[in-house]
Amino acid sequence: MTHSADDIVAAIDIGTNSTNLRIVSRRNGIVDSRITVTRLGQDVDQNRSLSEEAMQRVISCLADYRQVLDTYDSYSLRVVASSACRDASNREEFFTRVEKTIGVQPELLSGQDEGRLAYQGCASNLVLDPVGHLIIDIGGGSTEIMLGTTQLDIARSIDVGAVRITERHLRRDPPAPEELLNAIGEVQDLFEDLLREFPDMARAPQIIGTAGTIITVAAVEIGQRVFDPAGLHAFRLTRSAIEDVFRTLATESLSDRVHNPGLPRDRADVIVGGCCVLVALMRSLDADEMIISAYNILDGVCAELLGNP
Incomplete structure (x- = not known):
């Protein structure tokens, strides 16, 4: 054809x-x-x-x-x-x-452009709270944080991600408690600077998570036998579940961690670093849960190519 x-x-x-x-x-x-x-x-x-x-x-x-x-x-x-x-x-x-x-x-892409495209990908495939929603995209090197109401209002990027945090802080296998504390502390310091600049981020009633780290944590939480991001779309991932997955993965050696259902083997060496970012953000926000989006920056790019707003 x-x-x-x-x-x-x-x-x-x-x-x-x-x-x-x-x-x-x-x-x-x-x-x-x-x-x-x-x-x-x-x-x-x-x-x-x-x-x-x-x-x-x-x-x-x-x-x-x-x-x-x-x-x-x-x-x-x-x-x-x-x-x-x-x-x-x-x-x-x-x-x-x-x-x-x-x-x-x-x-x-600048960090802001990356956030804008990720927002566009997520926003077209979920029902967003017009009072306020915060979209979090944890990547390998940076994390994009977008605040919207009836439209995208703010897009910002901080230089923490699964690979960057792993390389900076997590040198032992499994990571030492002080390494984890330092990693989480760095993320919280950067994010709380952002919250001081944009306090409405902390008040958004709806939190949405997308991209590899967050999708993987959700997959591990439900024990997904075959990794399938689309099957996790709109799943509600609680903060307590995030903390449980973090504790499990962070206390296992890499050789044990790879056996967790839902965890792709090629992400196992950086997933704890990604978890440190996610845990830090959820603690700083004091949020109860986030909604998973299987749609991301790729969908935003495709939407622009198709001429969709």
């Missing part, structure tokens, strides 16, 4: 921890979705550059994605890059290699 470029759009998000693909049909919605842990941000927090090994992992992944995309006669593609590339001094060299592989120059 022949498709016009107007019919099929695709988004690739080159993140700190994973490189993800979404293909959407105007008529049929999501037709393909891929998540590949590529760990582009490995050691970027310390070295401020992308390693050859990490870049090659992403290029290999993109070559595979190119084969998937080439099964369509025509499509519109947008490639975005986020935290690791924002920090890396050699990102232009990397972007040149990406363009040679996938045929499109990556777009470097």
Whole structure:
């Protein structure tokens, strides 16, 4: 079947921890979705550059994605890059290699643009509280926090994520209690600065969580045998459940942690760092629960390609 470029759009998000693909049909919605842990941000927090090994992992992944995309006669593609590339001094060299592989120059997103696109992806697929809602997107290198009412009002980014926190603080296996306390403390300090600037964030009656760390914590909580983000959409994840999952994963060695149902093996080494971010945010907000969204920045990018507001 022949498709016009107007019919099929695709988004690739080159993140700190994973490189993800979404293909959407105007008529049929999501037709393909891929998540590949590529760990582009490995050691970027310390070295401020992308390693050859990490870049090659992403290029290999993109070559595979190119084969998937080439099964369509025509499509519109947008490639975005986020935290690791924002920090890396050699990102232009990397972007040149990406363009040679996938045929499109990556777009470097600011933290605010990343938040705006994540908000757009979430907002189109959940019933949002018009009094106020806070959307939290914990990535590998940064966390985007968006406040909305009848529209997006504020989008901000803080430089903490699953990979960054793991590399900065969690050096033992399992992490030592003081390492966990220091990790949570760093996140709380940064977030509470944000709350002082935007106090309405703490008053939002609805909290929504998206992206890898939060989806994974929900999957572990229910013991999902086959990791399926779409099956977790609109799930209500309580703060007590978040604390329980955190305690379980943080006190296990990596060799034991990988056996938890719902935890993809390739996220097991950074999930405790991601949990530290999530626990810190929920404690600072004193929130009882969050609603899970399986939709994210990729859906926001695809919506823009389709011309949806």
